[in-house]
Amino acid sequence: MKILLRGGRVIDPAQNLEDVCDLLVVDGRVAALEKGIEADGETKVLDVEGCIVAPGFIDMHVHLREPGYEQKETIATGTRAAAAGGFTAVACMPNTQPVADCGAVIAYIRERVRQSGVVRVYPVGALSKGCKGEELAEIRDLVEAGAVAISDDGRPVMNGEVMRRALEYSRLFDIPVISHCEDLHLAADGVMHEGIMSTVLGLRGIPAAAEEVMVARDLILAGLTGGRLHLAHLSSAASVEMVRQAKERGLKVTAEVTPHHLCLTDEAVAGYDTSTKVNPPLRDEGHRAALAEGLAEGVIDVLATDHAPHAEEEKDVEYDLAPFGMVGLETAVPLVVTKLVKTGRLSWRRLVEVFSLQPARILKVPGGTLAVGSAADITVINPELEREVHVSRFYSQGKNSPFNGWRLQGWPVVTVVGGRLVMEEGKVLV
Amino acid sequence: MLKSKHLLGLKDLTAEEIELILDTAVPMKEIIQRDIKKVPTLRGKLVVTLFYEPSTRTRTSFELAAKYMGADTASIATSTSSITKGESLRDTAETLAAMGTDAVIIRHSAAGSPLLLTRYIQASVINGGDGMHEHPTQALLDLFTIREKKGTIRGLKVAILGDILHSRVARSNIWGLTKLGAEVRVVGPPTLIPPGIEKLGVKVFYRVEDALQGVDVINVLRIQRERQKRGLFPSLREYALLYELTPERLRLAKPDALVLHPGPMNRGVEISPAVADSLQSAVREQVTNGVAVRMALLYLLIGGGTQQ
Numbered sequence: 112m113k114i115l116l117r118g119g120r121v122i123d124p125a126q127n128l129e130d131v132c133d134l135l136v137v138d139g140r141v142a143a144l145e146k147g148i149e150a151d152g153e154t155k156v157l158d159v160e161g162c163i164v165a166p167g168f169i170d171m172h173v174h175l176r177e178p179g180y181e182q183k184e185t186i187a188t189g190t191r192a193a194a195a196g197g198f199t200a201v202a203c204m205p206n207t208q209p210v211a212d213c214g215a216v217i218a219y220i221r222e223r224v225r226q227s228g229v230v231r232v233y234p235v236g237a238l239s240k241g242c243k244g245e246e247l248a249e250i251r252d253l254v255e256a257g258a259v260a261i262s263d264d265g266r267p268v269m270n271g272e273v274m275r276r277a278l279e280y281s282r283l284f285d286i287p288v289i290s291h292c293e294d295l296h297l298a299a300d301g302v303m304h305e306g307i308m309s310t311v312l313g314l315r316g317i318p319a320a321a322e323e324v325m326v327a328r329d330l331i332l333a334g335l336t337g338g339r340l341h342l343a344h345l346s347s348a349a350s351v352e353m354v355r356q357a358k359e360r361g362l363k364v365t366a367e368v369t370p371h372h373l374c375l376t377d378e379a380v381a382g383y384d385t386s387t388k389v390n391p392p393l394r395d396e397g398h399r400a401a402l403a404e405g406l407a408e409g410v411i412d413v414l415a416t417d418h419a420p421h422a423e424e425e426k427d428v429e430y431d432l433a434p435f436g437m438v439g440l441e442t443a444v445p446l447v448v449t450k451l452v453k454t455g456r457l458s459w460r461r462l463v464e465v466f467s468l469q470p471a472r473i474l475k476v477p478g479g480t481l482a483v484g485s486a487a488d489i490t491v492i493n494p495e496l497e498r499e500v501h502v503s504r505f506y507s508q509g510k511n512s513p514f515n516g517w518r519l520q521g522w523p524v525v526t527v528v529g530g531r532l533v534m535e536e537g538k539v540l541v
Numbered sequence: 542m543l544k545s546k547h548l549l550g551l552k553d554l555t556a557e558e559i560e561l562i563l564d565t566a567v568p569m570k571e572i573i574q575r576d577i578k579k580v581p582t583l584r585g586k587l588v589v590t591l592f593y594e595p596s597t598r599t600r601t602s603f604e605l606a607a608k609y610m611g612a613d614t615a616s617i618a619t620s621t622s623s624i625t626k627g628e629s630l631r632d633t634a635e636t637l638a639a640m641g642t643d644a645v646i647i648r649h650s651a652a653g654s655p656l657l658l659t660r661y662i663q664a665s666v667i668n669g670g671d672g673m674h675e676h677p678t679q680a681l682l683d684l685f686t687i688r689e690k691k692g693t694i695r696g697l698k699v700a701i702l703g704d705i706l707h708s709r710v711a712r713s714n715i716w717g718l719t720k721l722g723a724e725v726r727v728v729g730p731p732t733l734i735p736p737g738i739e740k741l742g743v744k745v746f747y748r749v750e751d752a753l754q755g756v757d758v759i760n761v762l763r764i765q766r767e768r769q770k771r772g773l774f775p776s777l778r779e780y781a782l783l784y785e786l787t788p789e790r791l792r793l794a795k796p797d798a799l800v801l802h803p804g805p806m807n808r809g810v811e812i813s814p815a816v817a818d819s820l821q822s823a824v825r826e827q828v829t830n831g832v833a834v835r836m837a838l839l840y841l842l843i844g845g846g847t848q849q
Contacts, residue, residue, distance in 0.1 A: 299771075307737030311552070313652035313674025313709060316736065383653030427631060429651035431672065 112530060113137050115150045119159035119491060122463045123166055125480035129460060134164055136487040139530030144483055155532065157525060159491050165463045166481045167199025167488025167528065169470040170440060172264075172289075172343055172367060172415035175201070175232070177223060178216070179208025184420040184508050186220070187227035189440070192418070192507035194534040194541075196440040197523025199488035200231035201418075202474060204264045205242065212237035212248040214256035221257050229541050230528050231488070233259040233476055235289060238277050242266040247276060254284045259474045262289035264343060265390070269295055271328055278338025287341040287365070287473055292325035292350070293391065302431055304392040308377040314430060317392050319347040326350045330357045333364055341473060342366040344417050346391035348401030355410045365473050367413040368402050370439060370446045371513070375399075379513055385426045385433035386513040389419070407457050412469045414462075416443045420509020438509040442500055444492060446514065448521025452494075466490075491525035498522060506539055543841050547666045549655045550675035551716035559717055563685050565837035566830070572609060573832055582844050583612035586643040590616040591633065591658075592669070593649040598804055598828060599669050599678070603646045606835035610844070612643075630654060634661035643843045647671070665842040673707050678838065679803050680713035682831040684721065686823050687758055689830070690799050695722035700752050700794075702786060703762030703811055706733045706773075710803045714760060715741050728752035729762075729784065732773040749784050753793040760801040761786050764811045777810050787813045791821065799823055 114136040121144065122129050133148040134141065150156045170193065176184040184192075193201050203220065205211035211220065217234045224232040236253030240246045242263040250261055261281060268274045268290070277288050298321040303309050305316025326342060330353055333340040345351060345368050354366045371389060376396050379387045387393060405411040419436025426433050444466070451457035467490070471479025478488045497520045502510040526534035533541055543558050551559065572580055588607035590600050600616065607614045617637075619627065630649075637645060644665040647655050652672030659666045670676040688694055699718050705711045705727045718725045719742045727738060728746040739745050746752035753759065764780060774780050791798065800812075800822045808814045816822060 305736055307740050310735040310737050311712075311741070313672050313712060315673070383656055424629070428629060429649065429657060430653045431651035 113154040114527065114530065114532060115148060115154050115156045116159050116164055116489065116491065116525070117156055119162045119164035121164045121481060122459055123481045124460055124464045124468050125166070126482055134481065134489070136527065136530045139487055141481050141483050141485050141487050144481060159525065161493065161495065162524060163459060163492040163494060165490045165492070166467045167478050168197050168444070168466040168490045169200040169476070169478060170198045170416050170418065170443070171202040171413060171470040171474055173201040173203050173418040173440065174206065174420065174436070175203040176420060177207065178219065182422045185227070186223045186232065188506060188508045189418070189420070190224070190229040190232060191539045192438070192440040192505060193230045194526045194528070194539050195506045195537060196442070197444045197490045197492065197526055198230055198440060199490060199526060199528045200233060200476065200478060202233040202235050202259060204235050204262065205237040206265050210237050210242050211235070212240050212242065214249070214252035217253055217256035217258050229533050229539065233474060235260045235262050235264070237261065238263045238268060238288065239273060244268045244270055244273055247273070247280060250280060250284065254286060259476060260287045260289050260341070262291070262343070264289060264291045267291050267293040267295060267325065271332065274329060275332050275336060278332055278336040278340060282336070282338055285339070287339040289341045289343050290325070290329050291343045292322045292329060294321045294324050297321035297324065301392070302388060303380050304377040304394040306377060306395050308380060312380060312383070314380070319349065319394060319398065322347050322391055323349045323353070326353050330362065330364060333357070333362050334360070337363065340364045344369050344372065344391060344415070345402060345411060346372050346394050346398060348398045351401050351405035351410055355405070358410065365412040365469070366410070367415040368406055368411045369415060369417050370443045371437060373399065373403050373406070374446050374450045375513065383430045384513055385428065385430055386437050386511040388430060388433050388435055389437050390435035403451060403456055406465060407461060412465065413473065414443070414447060414465045415470070416440055418507070420507050421511050423510060426511045436511065438505065438507050438512050441505050441507060442512060442514045442519070445519035445522045448492065448494065449519045453520060487527055487530040489525065489527040490523055492521055493524045494521045496520065496522045496524065546842055547655070547659050548677055548838060548842065549666065549668050551677045551680055551713045551720070552675065554720070556720045559681070559684065559720060562681055562834065562837050562841060563688060565841060566685050566833040569836040570830065570833035572836070573829060578609050579611060580609065581611045582840060583607065583610040586612040586843055587641055588612045588614050588644045588646070588839065589637055589642045590614070590646045590669070591637070592616070592618045594670070596648055596669070598831070599648065602828070602831045603669065603835050606832050606839055609832070610836055610839055612839065630657060631661050634658050638662045638664065644839060667838065667842065670709055672709065673712070674709055675713045676709040677713045678831070678835055679710050680717045681838070682827055682834045683714055683760060683801055684717050685830045685834050686801060686827050687799065690823060691757060694718065697723045697757040698726065698755060699723045699758040699760065700726045700728055700756045701760045701762065702728050702749065702752070702784065704733045704764050704768060705729050705738065705762070706735045707765070707768065708762050711762060715743055719743070726752050726756065730774050733768070749790055750793060753790055756794045756798055758799045758801065759786060759791070759794060761812050763803065763805065764807060781810050785809070785811060785813055786816050788815050791816055797821070801827060
């Protein structure tokens with residue numbers, strides 16, 4: 112099987128390449144990357160003139176919900192959503208049922224991916240047994256079975272001693288520890304950002320400090336242990352500042368931000384739309400602007416969606432009662448293009464770094480480049496294509512998106528995974 | 542005319558709309574004082590109270606208001622603890638719609654529930670108190686009482702005293718009072734003042750002695766024991782020592798200052814019995830006025846007083 116992507120603008124930061132050229136895929140690998148490649152009779156030719164051709168996007172923070180919560184999402188639907196959204200790989204979080212805290216669950220997920228997945232899936236193992244934050248999970252077992260990182264995502268590790276040991280012990284495997292920074296006592300039973308909006312709406316607030324104190328703790332522990340710390344979904348300006356300082360001191364720390372924290376503020380909660388209920392919460396404009404700046408400057412390394420699908424009836428309730436989370440896979444790229452790239456806040460090259468190169472480096476997985484010989488994971492974006500978001504057309508089972516009805520520009524139009532064309536013009540082909 | 546057929550909060554009303562409701566409540570109060578307290582204005586209408594939180598006075602007040610206006614009433618009480626496993630708000634709303642309900646008064650611990658209800662039902666929705674968000678009819682009856690006693694609201698200095706953070710009564714009062722031109726002060730321990738409240742155009746005080754200087758009205762909020770358990774203040778005793786409205790503290794206000802309390806009162810905690818029972822206290826009249834204001838509201842919302 113050969114595919115020729117003809118006439119696109121190839122952006123590959125790993126090779127410092129940004130030029131119009133053709134890309135030939137043969138047997139799952141990038142075979143040639145140059146101008147004027149001729150196609151033979153058995154080559155599928157895709158005309159991508161005017162489009163951005165990038166190494167496959169990797170979303171390192173996704174909830175696929177399988178096993179255990181198949182009413183919310185499955186590996187089949189979640190990976191189709193990923194392909195539709197231009198992602199060639201995702202890392203899935205361990206808060207399934209059962210929790211992915213042993214090799215057998217990781218092996219099961221990988222088997223289900225083999226049967227029903229459309230894009231690559233890298234499981235994240237639990238940091239502690241049952242994600243309870245008490246005893247370390249069997250991390251060797253997890254890594255052996257294919258886990259690429261450990262995390263108790265969504266269940267913050269409140270015990271500093273446990274976090275210290277996780278950062279220390281994980282050095283043995285050179286894997287990142289992904290931390291959801293939230294002091295549960297400070298967050299209490301809050302449902303949105305604490306500020307004037309929570310005061311007006313009468314909803315309980317989660318102060319930015321709930322994140323910041325844990326970012327500070329984890330950075331100190333990263334310094335103590337030398338472990339690789341990855342901070343999930345930052346939401347606060349002070350967190351960005353602390354990460355900046357930690358990097359200047361040479362700590363092994365990386366950080367991510369979600370498209371929704373870059374594109375929305377707590378004003379979006381005003382209609383009590385439960386799809387705006389996320390953890391960490393949407394914060395105010397000052398925080399939002401600091402996150403966008405941190406991403407552009409390289410303090411924040413990665414864009415990740417924290418794709419968190421829920422069943423319709425679970426979200427169609429009072430704001431206080433709704434579960435946290437919104438879906439993100441099928442809106443992430445056009446949102447960031449429309450709100451940051453088109454407005455000049457983020458370069459195309461940086462977009463490719465944060466969606467592809469950096470997550471590949473942090474997780475130490477294949478991809479992140481289109482160098483000849485590398486796996487043919489490719490994302491193609493049409494920067495001018497404009498359309499409206501329709502949650503009813505999502506491949507994801509989760510329709511919990513506050514972006515329904517938004518007109519966005521810069522949609523992914525081709526997704527190639529390992530040389531296989533899995534999405535074209537927004538339609539998933541498998 | 543009111544623009545909306547719902548009343549979700551005073552934030553959404555104009556000063557003119559608020560004044561219309563207060564003006565309409567004046568003749569309603571006269572009806573309550575009659576020997577035969579009944580008019581046929583809302584005959585054939587069904588008014589349902591849907592209460593997910595315990596309440597005596599608000600629910601009774603709405604039911605009486607509906608009955609005095611000739612409407613039929615039904616009440617549904619559900620404890621908040623069962624809503625997560627019980628019937629969803631959506632299904633309950635659809636049941637009410639199927640029964641031909643004209644107006645629903647909803648009280649709920651979750652802010653925003655009344656707005657959610659409007660998405661499921663054609664009937665007028667009246668917010669009877671939602672979480673920490675709004676309690677518009679309580680604020681309307683407070684405004685009515687102040688206006689009746691003081692003649693006007695414009696230019697008055699009003700202090701709201703107590704747990705501002707958790708109080709929907711405080712929020713609705715702030716919207717209503719500032720729209721009608723009063724100068725509003727809020728006072729309470731720093732742990733019970735919500736962030737950013739000064740952006741709503743109120744002055745924030747921590748010391749009650751500072752806040753009460755020269756005020757025309759003091760609205761005392763109920764303090765709830767659960768707040769102490771969550772560590773927001775050390776003890777009810779210390780709260781009373783710092784914030785209880787005593788005769789000495791009341792003397793800091795204007796000599797004819799009016800004292801309001803939404804009830805039920807914790808005597809000896811946020812208000813001393815001597816103040817509660819003093820001539821300056823309008824606590825009992827607030828209850829009567831509550832029925833009048835709710836009659837006015839039902840008339841305006843389902844008796845042909847809205848643009849919709």
